[in-house]
Amino acid sequence: MxxxxxxxxxxxxxxxxxxxxxxxxxxGCNLDCCEIVKNNPQLTKHSVSLGIVGSDGxxxxxxxxxxxxxxxxxxxxxxxxEFLLSSLWIxxxxxxxxxxxxxxxxxxxxxxxxxxxxxxxxSKLIKNTPNWNLxxxxxxxxxNPFIGSKIYSPSPNCGFKIKPIKIPHRAELSDxxxxxxxGPNKNLLFLPDHDTWKSTLKFVEKNTIRDWFYSEKxxxxxxxGTFWSSDxxxxxxxxxxxxxxxxxxxKLIGKKKTGDPIIKFTHLNHTNxxxxxxxxxxxxxxxxxxxxxEEGEIFKI
Ligand SMILES: [Zn+2]
Ligand SMILES: [Zn+2]
Ligand SMILES: [Zn+2]
Numbered sequence: 001m002x003x004x005x006x007x008x009x010x011x012x013x014x015x016x017x018x019x020x021x022x023x024x025x026x027x028g029c030n031l032d033c034c035e036i037v038k039n040n041p042q043l044t045k046h047s048v049s050l051g052i053v054g055s056d057g058x059x060x061x062x063x064x065x066x067x068x069x070x071x072x073x074x075x076x077x078x079x080x081x082e083f084l085l086s087s088l089w090i091x092x093x094x095x096x097x098x099x100x101x102x103x104x105x106x107x108x109x110x111x112x113x114x115x116x117x118x119x120x121x122x123s124k125l126i127k128n129t130p131n132w133n134l135x136x137x138x139x140x141x142x143x144n145p146f147i148g149s150k151i152y153s154p155s156p157n158c159g160f161k162i163k164p165i166k167i168p169h170r171a172e173l174s175d176x177x178x179x180x181x182x183g184p185n186k187n188l189l190f191l192p193d194h195d196t197w198k199s200t201l202k203f204v205e206k207n208t209i210r211d212w213f214y215s216e217k218x219x220x221x222x223x224x225g226t227f228w229s230s231d232x233x234x235x236x237x238x239x240x241x242x243x244x245x246x247x248x249x250x251k252l253i254g255k256k257k258t259g260d261p262i263i264k265f266t267h268l269n270h271t272n273x274x275x276x277x278x279x280x281x282x283x284x285x286x287x288x289x290x291x292x293x294e295e296g297e298i299f300k301i
Contacts, residue, residue, distance in 0.1 A: 011160040011183040012053045013220075013299040014078050016061075016071040017046035018266045018292070020226050021096025023067070026270040033271050045275065045295060047096040048192045048267045050222070051075035052181065054158030058086040062179060062190060064100040074296060085111075087154040088141075089162060090118040091192060093125050093173035101132055104140050111140045117152065119164070120145040122174035146177070159184055160301065167191065168199040170242065183301025186219040192267040194224055195242040197252060209253050210260070218261045220299050223249070225265025225274060225292065228281050232271040246274065246285070256289025266293040 024045040025034035037043045047065035051074070054060065059075060059082060076083060088104075091097055104111040118126070123145040126132045135141045146152075151163045161182040169176035178191040194200045197209065206212040213221055226243040227233065246265055253263070265274060265285065273279040274292050285292060 010300050011055050011158070011181075012078065013181060013183075013188050013301055014051040014053070014075060015222070015266070015293050015295055015297045016049040016051050016074055017063075017065060017067060018268055018295055019045040019047055019096075020267050020269040020272075021047060021094055022270060023047055023096070024268070024270045024275055029270055031271070033275070043275070045268070046070055047099075050181075050190055051078070052154075052158075052160065053079050054086070054155065054160060055184065056155075056157040056159065057082055058155050058158045059084070060087045060089070060154050060158070061085050062089045062091070063097045063192075064088060064090060064103070065096055066100045066103075068100045068103050078298065085114060086158070087115045087117060089154075089164075089179060090116065090122060091179065091190070092119075092169060092171075092176035093122050094193065097192070098122075101126075101135065101141075105135045106138060106140070113139050114141045115154075116141045116143045117154075117162075117164075118143065118145065119166075119175050119177055121171075125174050151182070165204065167194045168203050169193050169195050180216055180218070181301060186299075186301040187217050188220040188299055188301055189213070189216065189218045189222065191221065191223045193226070193243065195244075197244050197249070209249075213261050219301070221261050221263045222266045222293050223263060224267055225249075225272065226267050226269045228272050228274060232269060246272075246281075250285070250288060250290070253290075254288070260289075262291070264291045264293040268292070 025037040046067035049063040049065050052060040123143045146164050151161050163180040164177040167176050167178045181188045204212050225246050227245045229245050229247050268274050273281040
């Protein structure tokens with residue numbers, strides 16, 4: 001399909017990655033989950049990320065992953081006449097969400113003053129980390145910390161806004177913000193990581209997931225699907241990697257009802273059976289009316 005820039009005032013959000021920070025396959029994993037990818041490299045998935053093409057054709061990126069080469073190619077396949085990014089947004093400092101930041105520096109893309117938007121605590125971490133601070137000093141990036149609960153226009157005529165929403169998530173390095181992407185017609189929530197629904201809902205002062213999604217007028221929600229169940233953490237101390245499991249989330253939301261937003265799970269750990277689209281778990285999600293995000297899929301907002 002050939003998409004041109006005169007497609008009206010659509011804002012498009014492109015899924016550029018659906019795997020948890022470690023990627024799929026994950027380094028050091030010799031279990032069946034990752035072995036299968038060795039013989040089927042097309043099953044590879046990339047660290048979680050979104051691209052946005054504004055109504056004026058500007059391009060914006062959420063998360064700076066090590067898979068940027070592949071991800072920017074995918075973004076450029078959606079719109080190929082402008083290669084430079086107008087803005088970058090980062091949710092938090094955990095490895096897979098920021099480990100590609102250095103690719104904007106001299107050794108690779110040598111960007112000129114890319115606007116990087118993140119929380120105050122993440123901006124401090126960037127400035128206190130010598131190899132990232134070098135990007136600031138060389139003016140490859142300009143870091144703009146969030147101020148209060150402001151809603152941002154990523155560039156003057158891009159046709160969409162971004163509302164950062166602070167979310168409780170283990171914060172050894174920085175705090176965490178989900179992003180609500182507010183389009184001219186629809187809104188999309190990107191919530192790749194959080195600790196528990198209880199703490200998140202308490203923080204946003206809502207009683208249920210539906211209350212929250214309806215109050216923000218969310219049409220599409222790409223949410224934390226890291227683990228299907230806590231069985232995937234055998235051999236790891238579960239308290240060190242808290243995420244609500246997909247089974248818990250399904251229990252809380254039940255089946256899709258008329259008027260509900262489209263909810264898709266993303267940020268899948270390599271052990272998650274949802275990577276396999278013929279697994280019972282995958283079919284269970286679909287049967288309840290929900291879905292799993294797919295790399296390359298486009299949401300018109
Ligand atoms: Zn993560
Ligand atoms: Zn694995
Ligand atoms: Zn995280």
